Amino acid sequence: MQVESVDEARGLALCAAEDGARSTVEIALVEPVVPGDRVLVHAGVALTGLGA
């Protein structure tokens, strides 16, 4: 998924899948991430950063 925006205070990011579906993702395991970064998401948590 691609990071669209980051809520640093809550450790969450709004991410979009390739089909455009958006979901809130826990980013504690891959911080820091910035909008535009790609992350591998499983069960609502970004497990790995894949870079921009």
Add this chain to the structure above:
Amino acid sequence: MRYVDEFRDPELGRVLATEILAAVEPGRHYKFMEVCGGHTHSIYKYGVDDLLPANVELVHGPGCPVCVIPMGRVDDGIALARRPEVIFTCFGDMMRVPGSEGSLLDAKAEGADIRMVYSPLDALRIAKSNPDREVVFFAIGFETTAPSTALTLKRARAEGVKNFSCMCSHVTIVPPLRALLDSPDLRLDGFVGPGHVSTVVGARPFEFIPADYGKPIVVAGFEPLDILQAIRMILAQLAEGRCEVENQYARVVPYEGNPRALEVMAEVFELRPHFEWRGLGFISQSGLKLAEAYADLDAELRFEVPGVRVADPKACQCGEVLKGVIKPWECKVFGTACTPERPIGTCMVSSEGACAAYYNFGRFAREREVV
């Protein structure tokens, strides 16, 4: 799509298939286990199996999170879900797994408040929206999913959400692999290692496979070329007399895993002395429960849970399928009494289950054509 399209290139697939064909020793039969249900799904979805020589056999391992949940745990979940104060939440696949007297979906049809969620974070959101109800999350899955549960429990604690708890049925991948390798039923030549579990635990925990059992393992991604390349790498190890852990999925899997995920799991969970796996029986130190510091969020302590062991239906041979002893179509009820619509066994429920993969992608053939 980046990281996807380039790993589905048919021309490169044909090149790899040719290399695999050239790498196999004529007259030798190779048996490789793909550990992860995601691999099983990809293999049959993309027809990877059809690109392999007849003497390379893929055996489907125990890495489907839904498939390994025993009936007794489903019954425990249903007992919790039937409590009037409880909103029971779980992943969609889990809702169709049969217990001894029906599934969570059946219990929902009978009036239990059971809701499908995509993540534990969704379950926590439900708890915050329903402060007068108790929200229980049925946590299943391997180390891939466990960090998500752990982070959500930490978040529940930090945000002071008191009406949220977790029925923890997380499992770990190494003990069942060791149990399979110790099993006299199965002779394997190598492993296609689990990709997503390895994003968390890394490739290092699999070093026991070459070290103690003399088998190669290649951690692999989930696109068709990932799997073909991993098979090519295993064959190269065998041909060169090497035996080691290799990482084909390096674009995602760091060899040491994700230290933050391991840290949060170590904080929130501890190993159960033993845990029952569907079809595999009890395996020591293979399941996770909430650590003492998080006991107040443990649904099994907050509520009374039957905890009764239930034997699998006699007709169902999920155990043999999970151990790779039989192919799905060799099960007596495959595709007749047991279908994805009306599953008897767990392997027919999830898209990652070997039986569902065979059924959904029409892999009924008992003989493969030689490439």
